[in-house]
Amino acid sequence: MRFVETDVLIVGAGAAGMYASISAARSNATVMLCDKSLISRGGATVMAQMTVAAALGHQEADHWTHHLQDTIKSGQELCNEKLSYLLCKNAPEKIRQMRDWKTNWANDNERIRQVLAPGHGVKRCCYVDFLNTGPAVARTLRGEVAKLKNVTRVSGLTIIDLVVEKNRVMGAIGLNTEAGEYVSISAKAIVLAAGGLTQLFARNSASKNMGGDSHALALRAGANLMDMEFVQFFPIGHLAPRLVGMDPIMWDPFRYKLGGRLLNGHEEQFIENYGGEDGDAYTVGRDLAAYAILKECEAGRGSPNGGAWLSFQHLSKAELDEAFGPIIKKLSANDIDLTKQAIEVAPIAHYHMGGIEVNESMETRVKGLFAAGECVGGANGANRLSGNAIPEAFVFGEIAGASAANTISETPHLSPQIGQNSLLNSLVELSRQQKQESQFKTVTSRKLLFKLQKLMWENVGVLRNKQGLKIAIDEIRRMKNDIFPNLKPASGTVFNTSLMDWLDLRNSLLCAEAICLAANERKESRGAHQMEDIPFKSDKYRKNQIISIIDGHLVSRWQDVQKLEFELEKKCWTTV
Amino acid sequence: MKNNKQQNVFAELSIFRGANSTKPEFETFRVPFQQGASILDALIWINDNVDESLSFRYSCINANACKECMMIIDGQVEYACLKKLQKFGSKLEPLPNKTLIKDLVTDIVPPKEKLLS
Ligand SMILES: Cc1cc2nc3c(=O)[nH]c(=O)nc-3n(C[C@H](O)[C@H](O)[C@H](O)COP(=O)(O)OP(=O)(O)OC[C@H]3O[C@@H](n4cnc5c(N)ncnc54)[C@H](O)[C@@H]3O)c2cc1C
Ligand code: FES
Numbered sequence: 001m002r003f004v005e006t007d008v009l010i011v012g013a014g015a016a017g018m019y020a021s022i023s024a025a026r027s028n029a030t031v032m033l034c035d036k037s038l039i040s041r042g043g044a045t046v047m048a049q050m051t052v053a054a055a056l057g058h059q060e061a062d063h064w065t066h067h068l069q070d071t072i073k074s075g076q077e078l079c080n081e082k083l084s085y086l087l088c089k090n091a092p093e094k095i096r097q098m099r100d101w102k103t104n105w106a107n108d109n110e111r112i113r114q115v116l117a118p119g120h121g122v123k124r125c126c127y128v129d130f131l132n133t134g135p136a137v138a139r140t141l142r143g144e145v146a147k148l149k150n151v152t153r154v155s156g157l158t159i160i161d162l163v164v165e166k167n168r169v170m171g172a173i174g175l176n177t178e179a180g181e182y183v184s185i186s187a188k189a190i191v192l193a194a195g196g197l198t199q200l201f202a203r204n205s206a207s208k209n210m211g212g213d214s215h216a217l218a219l220r221a222g223a224n225l226m227d228m229e230f231v232q233f234f235p236i237g238h239l240a241p242r243l244v245g246m247d248p249i250m251w252d253p254f255r256y257k258l259g260g261r262l263l264n265g266h267e268e269q270f271i272e273n274y275g276g277e278d279g280d281a282y283t284v285g286r287d288l289a290a291y292a293i294l295k296e297c298e299a300g301r302g303s304p305n306g307g308a309w310l311s312f313q314h315l316s317k318a319e320l321d322e323a324f325g326p327i328i329k330k331l332s333a334n335d336i337d338l339t340k341q342a343i344e345v346a347p348i349a350h351y352h353m354g355g356i357e358v359n360e361s362m363e364t365r366v367k368g369l370f371a372a373g374e375c376v377g378g379a380n381g382a383n384r385l386s387g388n389a390i391p392e393a394f395v396f397g398e399i400a401g402a403s404a405a406n407t408i409s410e411t412p413h414l415s416p417q418i419g420q421n422s423l424l425n426s427l428v429e430l431s432r433q434q435k436q437e438s439q440f441k442t443v444t445s446r447k448l449l450f451k452l453q454k455l456m457w458e459n460v461g462v463l464r465n466k467q468g469l470k471i472a473i474d475e476i477r478r479m480k481n482d483i484f485p486n487l488k489p490a491s492g493t494v495f496n497t498s499l500m501d502w503l504d505l506r507n508s509l510l511c512a513e514a515i516c517l518a519a520n521e522r523k524e525s526r527g528a529h530q531m532e533d534i535p536f537k538s539d540k541y542r543k544n545q546i547i548s549i550i551d552g553h554l555v556s557r558w559q560d561v562q563k564l565e566f567e568l569e570k571k572c573w574t575t576v
Numbered sequence: 577m578k579n580n581k582q583q584n585v586f587a588e589l590s591i592f593r594g595a596n597s598t599k600p601e602f603e604t605f606r607v608p609f610q611q612g613a614s615i616l617d618a619l620i621w622i623n624d625n626v627d628e629s630l631s632f633r634y635s636c637i638n639a640n641a642c643k644e645c646m647m648i649i650d651g652q653v654e655y656a657c658l659k660k661l662q663k664f665g666s667k668l669e670p671l672p673n674k675t676l677i678k679d680l681v682t683d684i685v686p687p688k689e690k691l692l693s
Pocket of ligand 1: 011012013014015016017034035036037040041042043044045046047048049050051052053133157158159160193194195196205206207209210213214247248249350351372373374375386387388389390391393
């Protein structure tokens with residue numbers, strides 16, 4: 001066992017965690033930035049291929065107030081407007097800062113290229129060619145973090161629990177996977193930036209490390225979660241034929257750029273039948289597109305593998321070559337020729353609007369515990385605009401890092417003795433949960449996760465209903481209370497995959513229960529939460545839903561939505 | 577569209593097992609062959625269905641973005657997520673020029689990203 005000390009511990013090294021490290025270090029804190037995978041590579045950031053929204057006004061007149069209005073509109077009355085405000089107001093500055101740090105945003109000299117994306121009123125979305133936004137962003141931030149002497153980077157360190165005394169965070173317990181060794185970390189402040197939870201659903205765009213660790217760590221430490229029911233399903237994730245070496249959501253920008261046709265199993269356009277206006281512009285919102293595809297499948301009009309066709313066959317080879325650039329080669333490596341075939345797409349879990357409840361300093365209700373990035377709830381309400389997640393990670397990361405650094409002067413370090421004790425307590429608690437001998441010969445953490453993903457997909461996915469949610473809640477509780485406690489991870493220390501899977505599952509089960517509970521309580525349809533048997537919005541639920549642990553149980557309550565304290569309308573449009 | 581016959585076709589993967597301290601050996605796994613599947617898909621299938629202790633690195637699964645899944649496949653350095661599963665099977669080994677950690681996992685962590693004592 002090892003004991004280490006830092007002022008600020010940052011959990012997760014995606015865009016949010018890396019931005020937080022930079023701002024905490026610049027505020028003179030010593031920082032430890034850790035990731036269960038490798039720094040900058042484990043989560044969604046490096047996988048993002050599309051665009052980043054910011055009201056730069058480089059292509060069309062724009063102003064952050066317009067971005068904010070679009071964001072709030074998309075959030076369907078549930079945005080924590082104070083958080084949305086921070087996101088939209090600060091996004092342009094972050095894009096410029098990243099440009100100064102040498103992120104190669106597609107540009108015409110001084111002007112950054114910005115394109116239209118669904119739900120945005122103007123051309124607002126920046127990108128790095130070709131489909132390279134996330135890798136470019138990850139590389140830039142990784143380089144900036146590496147320049148800072150007071151940031152220690154640790155790859156392969158999984159945070160498994162937080163140490164909290166009298167509602168103040170004191171440190172954390174980690175597992176150094178490569179050495180197979182537990183680590184006790186004393187920290188005066190902690191920023192949770194461990195990303196989203198879309199791995200909980202069978203069809204997803206997630207990396208392996210997106211099973212809801214941030215949320216589970218926060219809940220167990222005494223923080224609140226909010227709006228957990230709002231999972232965004234990306235309507236046209238890749239379904240078939242098998243495509244490897246590519247992000248499953250890569251079709252989207254091409255659909256907008258080239259007008260890819262979305263067709264049902266009978267090869268007819270169908271979005272119009274659901275009140276959307278696809279026409280030639282292809283700007284229909286994500287939740288509606290996902291809904292329409294599944295309804296077509298339900299009506300027996302799906303594509304062969306249970307989705308819809310996406311066709312670019314109306315374009316010539318030359319047009320396709322030009323638009324897809326190097327991607328055409330990757331497609332042909334997968335035996336896909338777009339001039340000859342349509343591909344199949346279907347909704348996949350892609351982003352989570354809900355998350356940890358924070359105030360405008362990104363602090364949770366636990367003192368010294370902050371959160372940033374996708375794991376934060378509120379800024380995007382019931383439905384996120386495309387391109388809003390990466391600026392959210394930048395902006396909230398920066399604020400969280402600075403806020404965390406600000407609190408350190410008031411806080412003493414955990415004494416090594418307390419650190420050792422709480423580590424021992426956590427380990428005792430963990431081993432109490434791990435049975436000496438598995439009571440199930442054939443059930444493993446991975447098999448249980450697989451079942452959980454299927455259950456969540458079928459009952460808590462794009463289209464929900466009361467009965468399905470009830471089935472899901474009962475089944476998750478059974479998994480959590482009866483099956484999980486009887487699983488035993490394989491023994492061994494060094495890179496123990498089985499122990500890692502077990503730790504992940506422990507968090508995923510808690511998150512799944514929180515999502516189901518929240519979905520079940522929200523008896524209406526709004527944004528990404530669509531109830532087939534309650535197909536309307538109701539004013540009663542124009543509230544945020546808070547989930548917390550009380551006496552060992554998850555409980556839900558309603559809370560008024562945070563509104564802006566000023567008028568938005570009067571701001572002017574600007575161009576650069 | 578679906579070829580049901582394919583479900584009965586298996587590919588054999590011969591996989592390096594062992595940690596630095598143990599005596600390494602090769603273990604053979606039979607995995608269902610599926611058109612278009614990657615070596616990584618097959619490794620994940622083994623974890624899910626046969627042996628949850630088989631260790632290999634990966635994060636992004638499909639995107640070829642994390643660059644963690646590099647290993648030796650039939651003698652060549654490859655990304656397991658890009659390399660397709662072959663009907664006649666493959667031999668998988670850890671990267672030779674890196675310190676072995678366990679099975680297909682080697683020490684690819686940059687020295688400055690390690691927890692120092
Ligand atoms: C395929 C894909 C494409 C996307 N495209 C876009 C896009 O074009 N535009 C856009 O705005 N948004 C996009 N998004 C969403 C956006 O990428 C994410 O919301 C954003 O990158 C989240 O950043 P983050 O820093 O909060 O989390 P992440 O980048 O996910 O980083 C979290 C990190 O935490 C680590 N971690 C997890 N648990 C632990 C633990 N217990 N201990 C230590 N470390 C841990 C993970 O390994 C990971 O590295 C996309 C998402 C996906 C999945
Ligand atoms: S799994 Fe990420 S690059 Fe292969």
